[in-house]
Amino acid sequence: MYAIQTHDLTKIYGKKHAVDHLNMTVHEGDIYGFVGNNGAGKSTTMKMIAGLASPTWGEIELYGQLIGAHPARGNAGGVNATQTHHVGALIEEPGVLKAHSAFDNLMMKALAIGVINPKEHCRDLLKLVGLADTGSQPAKKFSLGMKQRLGLALALVGTPDLLLLDEPFNGMDPQATRDMRQALVRLNRERGVTIVISSHVLDQLNRMATRYGVVRDGALVREITEAQVHESCGSSVRIKTADPARTLATLEERLPGANLRALPDQAISISLPSLVPAASAPAAPAASATSSSSATDPAPAAQAVEHISRILHDADQVVLELSVTERDIEDYFVELMGTPAPK
Numbered sequence: 133m134y135a136i137q138t139h140d141l142t143k144i145y146g147k148k149h150a151v152d153h154l155n156m157t158v159h160e161g162d163i164y165g166f167v168g169n170n171g172a173g174k175s176t177t178m179k180m181i182a183g184l185a186s187p188t189w190g191e192i193e194l195y196g197q198l199i200g201a202h203p204a205r206g207n208a209g210g211v212n213a214t215q216t217h218h219v220g221a222l223i224e225e226p227g228v229l230k231a232h233s234a235f236d237n238l239m240m241k242a243l244a245i246g247v248i249n250p251k252e253h254c255r256d257l258l259k260l261v262g263l264a265d266t267g268s269q270p271a272k273k274f275s276l277g278m279k280q281r282l283g284l285a286l287a288l289v290g291t292p293d294l295l296l297l298d299e300p301f302n303g304m305d306p307q308a309t310r311d312m313r314q315a316l317v318r319l320n321r322e323r324g325v326t327i328v329i330s331s332h333v334l335d336q337l338n339r340m341a342t343r344y345g346v347v348r349d350g351a352l353v354r355e356i357t358e359a360q361v362h363e364s365c366g367s368s369v370r371i372k373t374a375d376p377a378r379t380l381a382t383l384e385e386r387l388p389g390a391n392l393r394a395l396p397d398q399a400i401s402i403s404l405p406s407l408v409p410a411a412s413a414p415a416a417p418a419a420s421a422t423s424s425s426s427a428t429d430p431a432p433a434a435q436a437v438e439h440i441s442r443i444l445h446d447a448d449q450v451v452l453e454l455s456v457t458e459r460d461i462e463d464y465f466v467e468l469m470g471t472p473a474p475k
C-alpha cells in the first residue's frame with residue numbers, strides 16, 4: 133500500500149510556485165529521502181502532507197484516503213489523516229514549550245492525544261532520543277541538537293504510522309546524528325514506521341533511505357530506489373574500442389544480464405554490480421562482484437577488467453581504453469537536482 137501519494141500538488145505564495153504539480157509516491161515501510169536544493173519546495177510539501185499548510189491545487193492521499201484537495205473541488209469526502217493513520221511531524225521549529233522540561237513537553241502531548249500509559253511512553257521516548265537524563269531542566273536551556281531531539285520525540289508521541297522529518301539532523305553533532313539515524317532505522321524496521329526525511333546530509337540519507345525523491349523548482353524530477361542509486365553510483369567499467377557497435381553486440385552476448393550503456397563519447401559503460409558470470413567463463417568476476425564485498429573493492433574491479441579484456445581479445449577487437457570509474461553519491465544527486473523538471 134502507498135503511505136503517501138500526491139497528485140499535482142501545488143502551493144503558490146504570491147507569484148511563487150513553491151510546489152508545482154508535484155507527484156510523489158511513498159510506499160508503506162519506506163524510509164524516503166526527500167532531496168533538493170535550497171528553496172526546491174521540500175518543507176512546503178511536507179507541511180501540506182502534515183496538514184500545516186493547505187494546497188493551492190492538487191490532492192494528497194494518505195493510506196489511500198484523500199486528505200487535501202484544492203478549493204475548487206472542495207474537500208468533501210476528504211478526511212483528516214489523524215483520524216485514520218497517525219502522522220508525526222518535525223518540520224522547522226519544533227513546537228517546544230521552552231519553560232517546561234522535555235518530559236513535561238512530551239506528557240502534555242501524550243495526554244492531549246490520549247496515549248495509554250503516557251508516563252511510560254514518554255520515558256521510553258526520552259531514552260530513544262537520548263534525553264533521559266535531562267530531568268527538570270527547562271527546554272530553553274537545551275542546545276540546538278537537544279531541541280531537535282525533543283522535536284523528534286514530540287513527533288513520536290503516540291507512535292505514528294508515518295513520520296515526516298524536515299532536516300532532523302540540523303544542529304546535531306556527529307554522535308547525536310548517528311544515534312538519531314540508528315533510532316530512526318530501528319523505528320522503521322521494528323515498528324514499521326514509514327519515514328519521509330528531507331536532508332542535505334546525503335551521506336546520512338545514504339545509510340538509511342530505501343527510496344529517494346528528488347525535487348527541483350517545486351516538481352519531482354525523479355523517484356529512485358536505494359538499489360538504483362547504488363547501481364548508478366557504484367563502480368563501472370568503461371570501455372572504448374575502435375568499433376563500439378560491434379563491441380556492444382559482443383558484450384551483450386557474452387555478459388547476459390549486465391547493465392550496459394552506450395555513452396555519448398562512444399564509450400561503453402558496464403555497471404560492476406550488474407556483471408553476472410557469463411556461461412562461457414564460470415570464474416568470471418561477477419561471482420565476487422555480486423557477493424557481499426563492496427562494488428568498490430579493487431579485486432572484483434580488477435577481475436572484471438581482466439574478464440572483459442579477454443572477451444574483447446577473443447573477439448579480435450582493438451581496445452583503446454579499459455578502466456574502472458566510480459561515481460560519488462553527492463555528484464549523482466547534485467546532477468539530478470540540476471535536471472530540469474518534467475513539464
Ligand SMILES: Nc1ncnc2c1ncn2[C@@H]1O[C@H](COP(=O)(O)OP(=O)(O)OP(=O)(O)O)[C@@H](O)[C@H]1O
Nearest residue numbers: 145148149150168169170171172173174175176177
Ligand atoms: N510562507 C512563505 N511565503 C512565501 N514564500 C515562501 C513561504 N514558504 C516558502 N516560500 C518559498 O517557497 C520556495 C520553497 O521553499 P521551501 O522552504 O519549501 O524549500 P526547501 O526545499 O525546504 O528549502 P531548504 O532546503 O532551504 O529548506 C522558496 O522559494 C521559499 O522562499
